Amino acid sequence: MKTGAEYRESLRDGRRLFLNGRKVADLEAEPLLAAGVAEVAAGYDRYHRPGDAVGPYFSFPTTAEDLRSQLHELLTWDMTTVTTAQGLQALLTAAARMRADHPEYAERIEAYYAWCKREDVRGVQAITDAKGHRRLSPSQQDDPDLYTRIVERRPDGVVIRGAKMHITAAATSHELVVMPTKRMKPGEEDWAVACAVPANAPGVTIINTTYAPRGGATGEDEAYWPHSSRHNMPEGFIVFDDVFVPNERVFLAGEVGHSATFAHALGLWERLGGTAHLAEIGDILTGFAQLIAEANGLERVSHIREKISEMIMYATLVRAGLEAAITNAEKSPEGWMFPSELYTNAAKHYGAAEFSRMVRNLHDIGGGAILTAPSPDDLASPETGDYVRKYMRTMEGVDAGYRSRLFHAIRDYTADTFGGWQHVTMLQSGGGLYAQRMVSAKHYDMAAAKRMALEIAGIER
Numbered sequence: 001m002k003t004g005a006e007y008r009e010s011l012r013d014g015r016r017l018f019l020n021g022r023k024v025a026d027l028e029a030e031p032l033l034a035a036g037v038a039e040v041a042a043g044y045d046r047y048h049r050p051g052d053a054v055g056p057y058f059s060f061p062t063t064a065e066d067l068r069s070q071l072h073e074l075l076t077w078d079m080t081t082v083t084t085a086q087g088l089q090a091l092l093t094a095a096a097r098m099r100a101d102h103p104e105y106a107e108r109i110e111a112y113y114a115w116c117k118r119e120d121v122r123g124v125q126a127i128t129d130a131k132g133h134r135r136l137s138p139s140q141q142d143d144p145d146l147y148t149r150i151v152e153r154r155p156d157g158v159v160i161r162g163a164k165m166h167i168t169a170a171a172t173s174h175e176l177v178v179m180p181t182k183r184m185k186p187g188e189e190d191w192a193v194a195c196a197v198p199a200n201a202p203g204v205t206i207i208n209t210t211y212a213p214r215g216g217a218t219g220e221d222e223a224y225w226p227h228s229s230r231h232n233m234p235e236g237f238i239v240f241d242d243v244f245v246p247n248e249r250v251f252l253a254g255e256v257g258h259s260a261t262f263a264h265a266l267g268l269w270e271r272l273g274g275t276a277h278l279a280e281i282g283d284i285l286t287g288f289a290q291l292i293a294e295a296n297g298l299e300r301v302s303h304i305r306e307k308i309s310e311m312i313m314y315a316t317l318v319r320a321g322l323e324a325a326i327t328n329a330e331k332s333p334e335g336w337m338f339p340s341e342l343y344t345n346a347a348k349h350y351g352a353a354e355f356s357r358m359v360r361n362l363h364d365i366g367g368g369a370i371l372t373a374p375s376p377d378d379l380a381s382p383e384t385g386d387y388v389r390k391y392m393r394t395m396e397g398v399d400a401g402y403r404s405r406l407f408h409a410i411r412d413y414t415a416d417t418f419g420g421w422q423h424v425t426m427l428q429s430g431g432g433l434y435a436q437r438m439v440s441a442k443h444y445d446m447a448a449a450k451r452m453a454l455e456i457a458g459i460e461r
């Protein structure tokens with residue numbers, strides 16, 4: 001296993017990174033990216049054991065209890081480690097589903113998985129293509145590169161070209177796991193490509209965006225940004241400009257019948273992880289709402305209690321959906337435990353669709369100081385500190401420091417750069433609401449529902 005220091009060193013591999021139009025020569029020297037590297041390095045140190053030990057992010061659950069405890073643990077991992085675990089679980093799931101038709105791909109995926117484990121590398125799930133005109137298929141686009149594709153087939157591998165967008169943790173990972181974003185039709189063989197590419201492969205460029213705040217490494221007081229100054233990971237816009245991929249890292253190269261297998265497999269694991277995060281976030285939002293209501297003297301007011309009880313229902317139902325996904329997990333022929341597709345997708349959809357209403361409740365309860373509470377520096381200043389202390393306190397036991405910190409935390413978590421990122425991410429990650437509705441409908445027992453309705457109607461058919 002790698003140590004944090006070895007991980008930091010491993011990123012100095014000549015990868016081609018950009019941020020805000022500038023080339024990034026050293027990730028750790030870039031204030032807006034350094035916190036992400038530090039978080040991943042701390043994760044390496046946390047799990048490091050000498051010898052042949054393997055991190056828990058490489059284990060595939062074999063019982064419902066395994067699945068539950070892995071999800072519990074996942075909430076403590078940095079996003080780079082989360083994408084690694086989910087990406088590899090998706091690859092193994094795809095291997096299981098392709099084995100009968102394409103045993104050679106299944107074997108390559110398993111060998112790759114073993115290599116990732118041995119080398120203790122981190123990897124991303126690079127699935128979302130540029131997509132161009134949304135209603136046109138890959139072969140109908142005016143630029144064929146709008147979906148990642150094979151541009152050359154060689155005896156020893158393939159050459160790929162295209163872009164994968166919004167890829168979480170690309171700059172902080174070693175491996176880019178490329179998968180087709182959707183089902184390809186006959187005639188679209190070149191776009192049916194799955195493979196693994198090192199982040200520093202010739203032809204790979206990663207353009208980064210980040211919600212890293214102005215705090216932390218850039219010098220502002222972290223108390224102002226209590227969550228995002230320590231937890232931020234860049235998103236990468238990855239360009240593959242004629243990148244050669246050797247055969248042993250090619251997992252699909254033209255077999256359109258299995259082009260959607262990867263997206264379906266990834267959707268399951270990503271949405272399960274997303275639901276676990278939403279269950280936790282639901283509790284955090286509810287906790288913030290109760291704390292700020294108490295600090296403002298409003299916790300017994302009926303409309304505030306109503307909003308908080310709505311938040312309690314939300315947090316509890318998302319958690320219940322997650323629990324149902326685990327309890328109804330099914331064993332694959334390999335002995336791996338797959339969560340229920342129906343409950344995973346329905347819970348993720350409910351959590352994502354109602355998320356913005358829960359944030360609205362919190363903002364409604366908290367008031368404008370969520371955005372305008374004076375900074376910790378204003379509180380410390382001999383010129384302004386007394387004013388802040390006098391007017392930001394509300395009652396015995398609720399002083400200005402405590403109340404301002406609550407406001408800063410709520411702003412950071414829901415209303416500033418990270419808050420905005422989280423708002424969109426909850427909707428779009430794992431493929432957006434529509435995708436979750438489609439999968440839920442596919443796995444819902446409609447025949448049973450119709451039978452029950454006919455019975456109530458007294459109709460025999």
Ligand SMILES: Cc1cc2nc3c(=O)[nH]c(=O)nc-3n(C[C@H](O)[C@H](O)[C@H](O)COP(=O)(O)OP(=O)(O)OC[C@H]3O[C@@H](n4cnc5c(N)ncnc54)[C@H](O)[C@@H]3O)c2cc1C
Binds near residue numbers: 125127135136425428
């Ligand atoms: C912060 C963040 C992190 C992400 N991380 C990753 C990652 O690590 N890896 C990864 O692969 N992806 C990642 N994504 C991408 C995410 O999966 C996509 O944003 C999502 O699938 C939507 O795709 P899109 O952004 O291209 O939007 P679009 O596809 O343009 O969708 C926008 C809307 O248009 C609708 N729409 C699109 N096409 C059609 C059509 N043909 N017919 C009808 N309606 C249509 C959609 O349903 C949706 O409502 C991330 C996204 C975000 C925001």
